[in-house]
Amino acid sequence: NGIELTFDKIRFRWDKGIVAEKVAFGRAQLVSGPELVMDQVQMGINPEALLHGRIAVNRLRLINGQLDWHFAGTNQPAAPLIVQKVNSDLHIYPGAVWELKTFTAGFHGTEFSLSGTLSNATSLADLWRGKTNAPAVETTDAMLRRFVQAMTNWQFTGKPVMEVQFKGDAVHLEGIQAELRVRADQAHTPFGEFQQFALAAAMAPTNRSG
DSSP states (O other): OOEEEEOSEEEEETTTEEEEEEEEEEETTOSSEEEEEEEEEEEEEOHHHHHTTOOOEEEEEEEEEEEEEEOOOOSSOOOOEEEEEEEEEEEEETTTEEEEEEEEEEETTEEEEEEEEEESGGGHHHHHHTOSOHHHHHHHHHHHHHHHHHHHHOEEESSOEEEEEEEEETTEEEEEEEEEEEEEEEEEETTEEEEEEEEEEEEOOOOOOO
16 A cells, blocks of 8 residues: 655756656555646755755645546446646645645636645545545545536536635544635536526534544
């Protein structure tokens, strides 16, 4: 359940840090979960740490990529979720705090924008490697399946934009707080058709029992 990483070439630039071209990484022997291919990845290096002979990444930029999320096999169709034109700028702070300044991508003709902060962010590696318990993995797959189904049932025209802002703890993903905004010239939904469509919604943390 390790992570496979490949790239065409890698170099160091003082203004951008470590720069890798044609990068692909995902879970080894992938059955379900994410797989990402990028034209370029830039890893900013903490200059103070470098002076002490250590390499510490404090910024990660992904440029022009594609994210495929492969679903675990079920009785439902298992075609992967494909997100294109991925670009992001992630800032990494001491104490495993990550701030996603920008994340933009396209899916089903809709432009997505994601930003927010996450504490204990290094715990996300367990999700990537599939080391979470089975119910959590199924919950992640189920959530993304519902998202794909919703995007199939909700059709937008013009230049639709979906924006999400979040804040939470990677150890307790069920406790993430998020705000969603959607804008489109026209929307075809299960509830009818709308002109100059605008939607705002908030996601509250899930109550944890025990």
